[in-house]
Amino acid sequence: MDTITIKDIANLCGVGVTTVSRAINNHPDISEDTKQMILQVIKENHYVPNNSARNLKRSASKTIAVLIKGITNPFFNRMLQVFEQETQKKKYSCILQRVDENQDEIDVAIELEKEKRLKGIVFLGGYFSHSKEKLDQLTIPFVLSTIGLTQEVDQDVYSWVSVDDxxxxxxxxxxxxxxxxxxxxxxxxxxxxxxxxxxxxxxxxxxxxxxxxxxxxxxxxxxxxxxxxxxxxxxxxxxxxxxxxxxxxxxxxxxxxxxxxxxxxxxxxxxxxxxxxxxxxxxxxxxxxxxxxxxxxxxxxPAEKIAKETIRILFDLIHKKTASEHRIFAAQLMARDSTKPLK
Amino acid sequence: MDTITIKDIANLCGVGVTTVSRAINNHPDISEDTKQMILQVIKENHYVPNNSARNLKRSASKTIAVLIKGITNPFFNRMLQVFEQETQKKKYSCILQRVDENQDEIDVAIELEKEKRLKGIVFLGGYFSHSKEKLDQLTIPFVLSTIGLTQEVDQDVYSWVSVDDxxxxxxxxxxxxxxxxxxxxxxxxxxxxxxxxxxxxxxxxxxxxxxxxxxxxxxxxxxxxxxxxxxxxxxxxxxxxxxxxxxxxxxxxxxxxxxxxxxxxxxxxxxxxxxxxxxxxxxxxxxxxxxxxxxxxxxxxPAEKIAKETIRILFDLIHKKTASEHRIFAAQLMARDSTKPLK
Missing domain, CATH: 3.40.50.2300 (Response regulator)
Structure with missing residues (x-):
């Protein structure tokens, strides 16, 4: 089945492409009857409006990405659930991107930012020793979540959430x-x-x-x-x-x-x-x-808390409610049956 | 920091927006000197070309989505890794979307298809009892992975991969x-x-x-x-x-x-x-x-095999190499220490 285009819809309706576009975008400059007729034809033909065109007008693609080093770690699995859940609450989508151990996550992020018009990025796992110059190439907000920070990184400039490992x-x-x-x-x-x-x-x-x-x-x-x-x-x-x-x-x-x-x-x-x-x-x-x-x-x-706080800070950054934030959560020693006093 | 637009770049370069666009898109109708100058300014200003505009020309957003029921299931975690890996090999991105137990995954899929211009969808987990009419509203290919199919679904029409549960x-x-x-x-x-x-x-x-x-x-x-x-x-x-x-x-x-x-x-x-x-x-x-x-x-x-085959079929569907495929993998009984003959 060929994809139906806006032209096909215009032809079927006997109107111009601009009129179809007005119907889709709820433009005031179109009669209610014409609009309803066009929307009906769109529905019957399962036409999916070209979203890139709409994105240009709306100028917002509501997507964030999570870049993970160590995707097989079950600890991250728990966090991913929360990322996905919290992102959905904000009506955003969440792209999941694995980064190999030997890959530069900033290069991956820059590429992804361009390709997907991301609004923000979570870096999950691995370590972070990138220069300010390099990080400045990222023009969208990001949060480092459960990541080891080395001295080279000016910790005050970037947002991060973790325990004190x-x-x-x-x-x-x-x-x-x-x-x-x-x-x-x-x-x-x-x-x-x-x-x-x-x-x-x-x-x-x-x-x-x-x-x-x-x-x-x-x-x-x-x-x-x-x-x-x-x-x-x-x-x-x-x-x-x-x-x-x-x-x-x-x-x-x-x-x-x-x-x-x-x-x-x-x-x-x-x-x-x-x-x-x-x-x-x-x-x-x-x-x-x-x-x-x-x-x-x-x-x-506290994996859930760390994940929630990561997303909270990321959206505060996106909405320019904060410049940078750092949060260290306390962890809890659970003494159980696998350890005992040495006799 | 405000986002830099193509207009800003044009002003900085002293050229028109069209000329900047030509430089970005490697259009033949621009001198090499001008192109290099513009690309230099773009680089220095960390300008990210508006990707939706480019998408319109290229007419391809290389994204698939995985819709998961039961995201906390560690079995799915293993499969997600493979989905992500295989998708990346094809230079596609993978959106991860949780579906609540009481949500209609087809409604979620239709919405997502529109919003993200998806090329394909994997439905993971849960069950599938949707009518043909409903499924036909999805205009992009999809594969059902480790999903229980009920009688109402005409199994021959849709592609699926699983074991014989x-x-x-x-x-x-x-x-x-x-x-x-x-x-x-x-x-x-x-x-x-x-x-x-x-x-x-x-x-x-x-x-x-x-x-x-x-x-x-x-x-x-x-x-x-x-x-x-x-x-x-x-x-x-x-x-x-x-x-x-x-x-x-x-x-x-x-x-x-x-x-x-x-x-x-x-x-x-x-x-x-x-x-x-x-x-x-x-x-x-x-x-x-x-x-x-x-x-x-x-x-x-065989979680990895199931996941690989799911993505293989999805891309064959996307590239119209197949109309529908079904694959049932054999599973293996592992007799271990937790069971013994009744005395």
Whole structure:
């Protein structure tokens, strides 16, 4: 079936294209009878008005985009739901765009801004070390959501929402130390990481230091490059290696809940138990951390609140109600069955 | 900062708007020097050409939409990743749109088609019982992905991709019967459900019948309306009630893995174990079904394949390489530690 054009409608109605356009756009300069007749023909022929033409007049395409690094992360999944829901409430649409680990998200954003006439952008996940010059190429508002910010970025200029990953990670490690653990392994991001992974690792280091525990580099186990980052599969593979290495530890802190679940599985398969042989802790507060057997001690991030606030700020920026905003949410340590005091 | 318009660029360059437009659109009727000068000014001023105007010339907005019922379902999360990836390969963008349980997805689709000049639509999840008349109002191609189709829909006219939910559910129930279980409870969708939930329930009924097991309505437990459907939380709540009811059963078949995880948690909390006291089985093949403790017997749907095929068919429809296609993928029964023969 060929697409019906405005010309076809004009021919069918025996009027000019301008008259059809007036009917569509509810222009005052057309009689009610003619308008109704034209709209009827449009309806019968399932004609979809060319929206680009209408956009030119209305000068607003109500679309925002969410650019995600790490789309497979279930933590982001919860946030996406809220993004979509809140955007819909504002009668906007939400384009979902994955960014590869090695892709420059600003280049992706600039391209998308042009192509889709976006009104705003949410950057979700990954890290942000772009120069002001580069960021200034983006002419629409954006908010950084749960993103690691490096020093180069002037944090005051841009809007962002997250938890304090350093502080929350410190809190978890401090908790494990408080249970008497001294040999605390960590499943962390790669050492070249500049994102939340780095901040969580630094919180771990700081807590050990405060407790006077000598840092043992053999207990730092980085996620594998060739497996999806922050995933159960990655935690499983890393923990298998740790157990096989023979390096002694009594607690294992994984910087995401999915990693922690994989770690538990590797421990069970090695014929050991949690928390009797090894205490295991995670980070994020996914549902599975509660439903797992045993339930997993974790840091619960308020994902819904973070997502809502991200969209709230983005629309305040779009409507020029604010110049920039920063919001850090407190997270909550959930002490559960996967950790216990060292005897 | 006000948005820079094409007029501003024209003024800055000392040329007319038409000349700027020619430079942008690589029109032959402009000298190379003038073009370069204009493009330089555009670059320096971060001017973003009005894309709707360009769209009119190019007459293509490269966007598809995915309309999801049940956006919180982790099974869909895996598929979304693939949708996004495959769409990006084709240089298209992907709009993500949630549809509420009580919303008419066709109305949402028609609205979106108009607003965004979509090239195609994927309907994901939920069920489909729309009349041909209604569906004909959509003038762009669409594919139904993992959707329950009711009799009213002429299946040959529309394209769809899924597993055979009835047959796969039969397979799982048949497996439990084969282990000697006769009192097999099911966590199913509501009895008014018309989607995959209904098909999976019917597969369960059929397998019981074939094994000569008398159907016991007290062992059919519907998901709760006021809790997210197919979720861990729902499986947990339903199983607690089942256990408290005192109704005897030896196996529990949940029609999603998330429900099965919640069910296991309720069983553990009641001081019972899986599979020693109760065999538990799920459906979908989520990662967590393997990493859970114990690992959960399930039906593994080939989510990536289903998603890829959905996009492949959609683009074949867009490019008029096909009129309609249907693809049913085989799923795989994964026998794991959460089920055992009845002693």
């Amino acid at each position: 350093f502080q929350e990670s410190y809190k978890m490690t401090d908790y494990l130390c408080g249970l008497g653990h001294k040999k605390i392994a960590i499943i962390s991001a790669g050492m070249d990481d500049e994102s939340i992974g780095k901040l969580r690792y630094e919180g771990y280091r700081k807590a050990l230091e405060h407790h006077g525990i000598k840092f043992n580099p053999n207990l730092v186990r980085c996620m594998k490059d060739d497996i999806e980052s922050y995933s159960m599969e990655n935690g499983y593979a890393v923990t298998r290696e740790l157990l096989q290495s023979g390096e002694e530890f009594t607690a294992l802190y994984a910087i995401s809940d999915s990693l922690a679940v994989g770690a538990c599985k590797a421990i069970f398969e090695a014929g050991k138990s949690v928390p009797e042989d090894y205490s295991v802790a995670g980070f994020d507060g996914l549902d599975i951390s509660f439903y797992y057997n045993p339930s997993i001690t974790t840091i619960r991030q | 009835f047959q796969e559910s039969y397979k799982m129930t048949d497996y439990l019967c084969g282990l000697g279980h006769k009192k097999i409870a099911i966590i199913s969708a509501g009895m008014d459900d018309e989607s995959i939930g209904k098909l999976r329930y019917e597969g369960y009924r059929k397998a019981l019948e074939h094994h000569g097991i008398k159907f016991n309505p007290n062992l059919v437990r519907c998901m709760k309306d006021d809790i997210e459907s197919y979720s861990m939380e729902n499986g947990y709540a339903v199983t607690r009630e089942l256990l408290q009811s005192g109704e005897e059963f030896t196996a529990l078949y949940a029609i999603s893995d998330s429900l099965a995880v919640g069910a296991c948690k309720a069983i553990f909390e009641a001081g019972k174990s899986v599979p020693e006291d109760y065999s538990v089985a799920g459906f979908d093949g989520l990662d967590i079904s393997f990493y859970y403790n114990p690992s959960i017997t399930t039906i593994r749907q």
